[in-house]
Amino acid sequence: MAKSTAPANTAKTRRWVWGLWSALAGVVSAAAFLAVAELIALLVARESSPILAVGAFVIDIVPQPLKEFAISAFGSADKIVLLGSLGLAVVVAAAIAGILQFFARPFGLVVIGLAGVLSTAAIVTRTGASPLAFVPPVVGMLVGAFVLVLLITRLRRWAGEPGAVDADTPATPVAEQRGLGRRSFLIATGGVGLAAVVVGVGARLLNATTASIDALRRELALPEPRSTVTIPEGAELDVEGISPLITPNADFYRVDTALTVPTVDPTTWRLVIDGMVDQRVELSFDDLVGMGLDEYAVTLTCVSNEVGGGLVGNAIWQGVPIRDILRMAGPQSGADMVLSTSVDGYTASTPLDALTDDSRDAIFAVAMNGEPLPLEHGFPVRMVVPGLYGYVSATKWVTELKVTTFEADEAYWTPRGYAAEAPIKFSSRIDTPRVGTPVAAGTVAVAGMAWAQTVGIERVEVRIDDGDWQAATLSTPINADTWVQWVLEWQAEAGTHYVEVRAVNKNGDTQTEERAPIAPDGSSGWQRVLVTVSA
Ligand SMILES: Nc1nc2c(c(=O)[nH]1)N[C@H]1C(S)=C(S)[C@@H](COP(=O)(O)O)O[C@H]1N2
Numbered sequence: 140m141a142k143s144t145a146p147a148n149t150a151k152t153r154r155w156v157w158g159l160w161s162a163l164a165g166v167v168s169a170a171a172f173l174a175v176a177e178l179i180a181l182l183v184a185r186e187s188s189p190i191l192a193v194g195a196f197v198i199d200i201v202p203q204p205l206k207e208f209a210i211s212a213f214g215s216a217d218k219i220v221l222l223g224s225l226g227l228a229v230v231v232a233a234a235i236a237g238i239l240q241f242f243a244r245p246f247g248l249v250v251i252g253l254a255g256v257l258s259t260a261a262i263v264t265r266t267g268a269s270p271l272a273f274v275p276p277v278v279g280m281l282v283g284a285f286v287l288v289l290l291i292t293r294l295r296r297w298a299g300e301p302g303a304v305d306a307d308t309p310a311t312p313v314a315e316q317r318g319l320g321r322r323s324f325l326i327a328t329g330g331v332g333l334a335a336v337v338v339g340v341g342a343r344l345l346n347a348t349t350a351s352i353d354a355l356r357r358e359l360a361l362p363e364p365r366s367t368v369t370i371p372e373g374a375e376l377d378v379e380g381i382s383p384l385i386t387p388n389a390d391f392y393r394v395d396t397a398l399t400v401p402t403v404d405p406t407t408w409r410l411v412i413d414g415m416v417d418q419r420v421e422l423s424f425d426d427l428v429g430m431g432l433d434e435y436a437v438t439l440t441c442v443s444n445e446v447g448g449g450l451v452g453n454a455i456w457q458g459v460p461i462r463d464i465l466r467m468a469g470p471q472s473g474a475d476m477v478l479s480t481s482v483d484g485y486t487a488s489t490p491l492d493a494l495t496d497d498s499r500d501a502i503f504a505v506a507m508n509g510e511p512l513p514l515e516h517g518f519p520v521r522m523v524v525p526g527l528y529g530y531v532s533a534t535k536w537v538t539e540l541k542v543t544t545f546e547a548d549e550a551y552w553t554p555r556g557y558a559a560e561a562p563i564k565f566s567s568r569i570d571t572p573r574v575g576t577p578v579a580a581g582t583v584a585v586a587g588m589a590w591a592q593t594v595g596i597e598r599v600e601v602r603i604d605d606g607d608w609q610a611a612t613l614s615t616p617i618n619a620d621t622w623v624q625w626v627l628e629w630q631a632e633a634g635t636h637y638v639e640v641r642a643v644n645k646n647g648d649t650q651t652e653e654r655a656p657i658a659p660d661g662s663s664g665w666q667r668v669l670v671t672v673s674a
């Protein structure tokens with residue numbers, strides 16, 4: 140480009156041109172930084188959007204008079220003005236970072252590092268920030284720095300900067316090296332810039348959708364349930380280290396195939412019942428809750444729960460019996476399965492009779508422990524079926540029930556190594572003492588949970604080393620669909636001891652000792668822990 144201009148002029152022009160290109164490289168690096176941060180925020184910590192966090196930080200630190208001025212000057216557009224100014228500041232800072240990295244290495248990296256530190260600080264100091272909140276800005280910063288170095292290195296080669304091109308080896312002439320530098324700079328800048336815009340805008344929109352659905356959820360007013368669950372006297376034992384009888388929503392295990400939590404607007408949500416039915420039924424959210432809500436206490440269990448594992452939780456759900464809605468559609472004879480589909484395409488196969496049986500409380504749940512379902516637990520509507528593992532029954536974000544046959548249809552996990560039908564294997568778990576946490580000799584409370592959904596737990600037995608099985612004290616069950624707590628007072632002597640547990644259900648069956656892996660239809664075996672007792 141400078142070939143035909145006078146030498147004195149050339150140097151000047153070049154500085155300008157290289158300045159502009161390096162500024163562009165800086166802006167593209169910043170775009171990569173922000174896009175990666177938004178993408179990771181989507182996966183690990185949704186509140187970790189660097190721009191919004193810094194914006195919120197600025198709002199917090201701006202003195203009141205200035206805030207009032209902004210509101211009087213810009214009215215309700217004040218936030219947009221703030222974000223716009225912030226965006227402009229980011230572009231300017233990014234351009235400076237690029238220029239510095241070109242003319243005064245490594246000061247461009249210093250600017251990126253500073254931006255990383257500032258946005259991380261703004262994010263982690265916000266109230267309610269999750270422990271992983273620092274990950275998006277930090278990874279974003281690293282990617283931004285990497286892109287900056289990558290682009291500026293190519294730009295320097297294009298510019299023929301000493302060190303960037305090898306003027307001494309005639310193997311590749313300097314002009315050719317510079318030509319290659321030019322091409323690779325333009326391709327990398329264009330490619331990274333485009334990818335950053337697509338990924339960043341996409342992730343930001345998804346984050347924004349989540350925020351708006353979350354707001355809808357918080358404002359959702361469900362009707363009072365017609366009936367409530369009564370927690371009987373003695374349902375909860377007072378033992379240190381035992382799981383609470385009702386698992387708080389925040390601690391409830393989560394298992395699903397969704398990469399990002401589906402966001403479903405309850406005002407547009409529809410439930411369709413079709414397939415082998417006399418009449419297709421379609422319900423809105425208001426139709427569903429208008430049928431009247433009742434409360435049900437049900438313990439959910441995942442097929443992937445290992446013996447002694449934590450993929451089990453107990454909640455009080457509010458919902459409508461699935462059988463009432465299936466009855467509206469009228470399942471036809473010959474059907475033996477209901478294929479439920481989620482908004483994200485997940486499917487589960489549930490035996491038809493488990494959903495129509497009057498004695499089993501299979502429900503469409505809309506509330507969990509007194510609040511609308513949390514987004515990650517299926518908002519606005521999910522299935523809960525006592526006695527069946529979650530993957531064959533507990534479809535979250537459910538939108539369709541197809542009445543069909545096991546012969547004709549297959550659910551998500553069936554071709555992936557799991558059984559088409561999977562009743563929960565009743566089981567028991569030791570919560571305390573924990574492996575690796577020594578206890579003092581004397582009276583030690585051995586305690587935990589046991590569940591046999593739809594049947595109930597009759598007895599829990601504990602064995603120390605090779606002693607006799609001793610009956611533990613049980614809490615009063617809420618119902619047969621929920622777990623019970625158990626405790627055994629153990630006179631522990633110093634040393635190491637094996638503590639083992641097994642349950643007996645109300646049919647009189649003893650929990651099987653036989654070990655089974657989680658696939659294809661759930662683990663089995665007795666949990667045995669090695670406990671260290673100090674003198
Ligand atoms: N849409 C959808 N629903 C789903 C799943 C899923 O992957 N997608 N996983 C199921 C499995 S395997 C289990 S154990 C339960 C877990 O429900 P939770 O995450 O509310 O504990 O949801 C079930 N419902």
Ligand SMILES: [Mo]
Nearest residue numbers: 441442529530
């Ligand atoms: Mo599961």
